[in-house]
Amino acid sequence: MQLTNRSKVVSKKEMTLVERMYLPAIFSGMLITLSHFFKRKPTIKYPEQKREFSGVYRGQHVLKRDEKGAERCTACGLCAVACPAEAITMTAAERKPGEENLYREEKYAAKYEINMLRCIFCGDCEEACPKEAIFLTDRQVNVYGQRKSFVYGKDILVEPKDNPIDLSKRQSAAVKEFKTHQEFGHNQTFDKNRKVKVGGHH
């Protein structure tokens, strides 16, 4: 069976004298490598130069605040459940009166940690979150010398109040519209007749 038309018949004919001298072949081979010597190098010298990332690149996470600056996350744990790498852990706490400007919901995550060494940047947490609280961004996770430095807590994950992370490319109008169709989410098993979510893959 022929799968492609790229296959070549190998000929086992005797080599001619010129071929057996090898020198012409060596010479042409050396010309090929020399031509590469002068080619432009495609290398991107990383820390100084950065590759341009797609707007929906899946890099370091951010925990969003709402318009008033309160944390959106309600510590429901859906992201942790959705996470295939089991990278997310959290501790929930109840909001005290007077903390309404800090936490949007009555329950919030007192502790929220993502282990960046476990995370595979699949984006399932972003998709699972019912509160639009967690997103992946086009930032890259830093390099550290110690494992424990890779466990990111709320101090790194929650976006700074005065410097919100721009997610407009990721959260475009079209994406928002798409997200209303729960049947398209790959976390959900879609039942055509009921048109409701019948549970994640866990």
Next chain:
Amino acid sequence: MAFTTYFIYKAILVLAVFAITLLVATYSTYAERKIAAFLQDRVGPDRAGPFGILQPLADAVKMFMKEEMIPSVSNKWLFILGPSLAMLTACLTGVVIPWGKSLFIDGQEFSLQITDLNIGVLYLFSVVSMGVYGIMIGGWASNNKYSLLGGIRASSQMISYEVAMGLSIIALVMTTGTLSMKEIAAQQHGWHWNVLVQPLGCLIFIICAFAETNRAPFDLPECETELVGGYHTEYSSMKLGFFLFAEYINMFISSAVISTFYFGGYNMPFIGRWVHDPNMLAILGVVFLFVKISFFIFFFMWVRWTLPRFRYDQLMNLGWKILIPLSILNIVITGAVSMRVEILEFFTK
């Protein structure tokens, strides 16, 4: 010349040649990595200093910092002797190479060759063939199968290619009529480069030089795909550095020898028309020689990053069945051409 002047001048020359040899070898490691990278569409080391020119320093520091290990089953003295010998013989060869014409200062002649042995070519050969002892002893003393195999390969490869190399040189000696390196270089003034007289001999010599320096495609003694690291498998730290460094020194010296034997040495055609001062000419000669040497070092690397390694039987076939008959043929042709008048007479009589 007074003895003290003579002594100081020779000491300076020896030190200069030694220092330049080490410097060139150091920067050959950098050049090798850069050239390899460029031939493979990469940029190579560029972090240490601008364009990575401090990379050899970083490499040296790394080598020194590495743990020094001597395997308990090895023969300790031979184990240390191996790399030392490799380094020693590599450095010895620079002595007979004419680095340039003589300088004239205060009416005194200062030759830019450390010593003009009248058997310079033979000296070169004996020292080069000693080089294999370092590798062999290192491979043997390690008490490791791979090292031993590497050592055996090195010695049989050296022996095979030395024959062809020697035969190709015999043809050269027949045309030049001298064994002195200085004479050979001086005879090639203008366009009288030996490569034009001895193209086949030159080709054979270059191929053998590749084999003698253990460079790809003849790097079977250290063949990392089958022998881990060959003779230097068990070596670490600066002893490994010595082995690797000796290879670069050998490459530098081989390039110098190829340039001197076949490519005019310090001579450059037509330069005599513009420059008349002998001292200026001598200095320019050194520059030309180093340009030629640089080209051949580049050539060594260019070949290494183009051609795959030989199989062992192919290596032996090439050496014994092709290069040796070819170099004998070369001797016969050279003899016939130089005796052409007598031969013609013999047949026309």
